[in-house]
Amino acid sequence: MSSSLTFDRVSRMFGQSEVLSDVSLTVPARSLVALLGASGSGKSTLLRIASGLDAPSSGSVLVDGQDASAVPAENRGIAVVFQKPLLFPHLTVVDNVAFPARMAGVTRREARSQALEFLDLVQLGGFARRMPGQLSGGQEQRVSLARALAAQPRILLLDEPFSSLDSRLTDDMYELVGKIRAELEPTIVLVTHDRREASVLADTIAVLDEGTILQHGPVPELHYQPATRAVNRILGGLNEVPGHAAGGFHTSVLGRVRVQPGVPDGPALLVVRQEALRLIRNDDGGTSSGDEAPTGVVTEVKSMGAHVLVRVRVESAPGSGSTAVESIAVELAGAPALRAGDRVGVSLAGGQGWVVRA
Numbered sequence: 505m506s507s508s509l510t511f512d513r514v515s516r517m518f519g520q521s522e523v524l525s526d527v528s529l530t531v532p533a534r535s536l537v538a539l540l541g542a543s544g545s546g547k548s549t550l551l552r553i554a555s556g557l558d559a560p561s562s563g564s565v566l567v568d569g570q571d572a573s574a575v576p577a578e579n580r581g582i583a584v585v586f587q588k589p590l591l592f593p594h595l596t597v598v599d600n601v602a603f604p605a606r607m608a609g610v611t612r613r614e615a616r617s618q619a620l621e622f623l624d625l626v627q628l629g630g631f632a633r634r635m636p637g638q639l640s641g642g643q644e645q646r647v648s649l650a651r652a653l654a655a656q657p658r659i660l661l662l663d664e665p666f667s668s669l670d671s672r673l674t675d676d677m678y679e680l681v682g683k684i685r686a687e688l689e690p691t692i693v694l695v696t697h698d699r700r701e702a703s704v705l706a707d708t709i710a711v712l713d714e715g716t717i718l719q720h721g722p723v724p725e726l727h728y729q730p731a732t733r734a735v736n737r738i739l740g741g742l743n744e745v746p747g748h749a750a751g752g753f754h755t756s757v758l759g760r761v762r763v764q765p766g767v768p769d770g771p772a773l774l775v776v777r778q779e780a781l782r783l784i785r786n787d788d789g790g791t792s793s794g795d796e797a798p799t800g801v802v803t804e805v806k807s808m809g810a811h812v813l814v815r816v817r818v819e820s821a822p823g824s825g826s827t828a829v830e831s832i833a834v835e836l837a838g839a840p841a842l843r844a845g846d847r848v849g850v851s852l853a854g855g856q857g858w859v860v861r862a
């Protein structure tokens with residue numbers, strides 16, 4: 505019962521301002537695509553257009569390859585969960601969840617019995633007779649999820665549904681999304697500004713920036729092979745090391761690194777994730793055991809709980825003909841074992857680099 509969803513060159517003007525520009529994106533049936541973007545990038549507008557609550561200025565929305573433009577919102581087989589739960593305050597929890605079936609003409613008894621199954625799915629089977637006002641924020645959001653699922657949608661749209669919950673509750677919600685996917689296999693579009701949420705939940709991430717899709721691909725690709733520096737930043741990448749590409753290699757303070765095929769010769773930024781770098785202690789103050797690993801001085805050590813973010817000031821190797829100096833960020837697991845002033849070698853795991861345009 506799951507459908508694919510396609511945006512085909514969708515644009516949306518509000519007065520003179522173009523809020524969505526030529527958005528093309530396909531969400532395969534049963535997959536979960538995260539739309540990741542800052543506030544105001546056009547995420548909700550795109551979801552509203554998918555659901556039929558709004559219409560594109562040009563372009564179209566297709567469900568299973570069929571143009572849905574003429575299909576009214578209530579007949580698209582699409583359900584939406586918003587950031588705010590929006591439950592009916594005067595109906596019990598079970599009657600809130602039974603509401604879509606009641607609207608579809610199902611008897612009260614049958615609708616309630618179906619609703620109970622969806623409440624069990626979201627682990628709120630024992631809360632059926634409560635009023636929405638007697639629920640916590642997390643429970644309310646579970647009820648709205650159950651109500652959306654009770655409509656038996658072919659596509660489920662989630663518009664920042666977990667962003668007002670605390671972090672322990674969001675982890676529970678992530679587990680619930682996994683369970684819903686395993687049991688019902690809906691097609692899901694998740695809108696979020698949270699890259700961790702997108703990375704944990706999605707099969708693929710589409711990065712939306714000022715109404716344009718910058719890149720759409722599997723989660724690791726977005727992290728390790730960003731198309732542009734903007735995508736790297738949106739995914740939380742901290743290192744864009746300036747240098748020069750020539751003949752398939754990039755040269756910078758981090759040395760000479762092989763990069764992806766097809767890079768034109770010229771200035772280029774080496775994108776290397778802070779998690780993909782290692783530091784080698786270099787207590788004698790000299791260069792590390794004769795190899796060409798670049799060295800630098802620790803300038804900052806910041807604890808981030810279970811991780812440490814270390815900043816290292818790296819200078820071009822003597823004799824390299826360059827006087828460049830860069831601050832490189834390295835994320836390490838565990839407690840801080842380094843201090844500002846320590847001299848370290850910086851090593852790039854794998855030795856394969858990725859560059860974007862400078």
Ligand SMILES: Nc1ncnc2c1ncn2[C@@H]1O[C@H](COP(=O)(O)OP(=O)(O)O)[C@@H](O)[C@H]1O
Nearest residue numbers: 518519523541542543544545546547548549550
């Ligand atoms: N009905 C509207 N009329 C005018 N401008 C709108 C309307 N809806 C959204 N916008 C504008 O479109 C842009 C994108 O909004 P939105 O899709 O809500 O972004 P997001 O969900 O990514 O935060 C914002 O600049 C917003 O002010």
Ligand SMILES: [Mg+2]
Nearest residue numbers: 547548549663
């Ligand atoms: Mg929004």
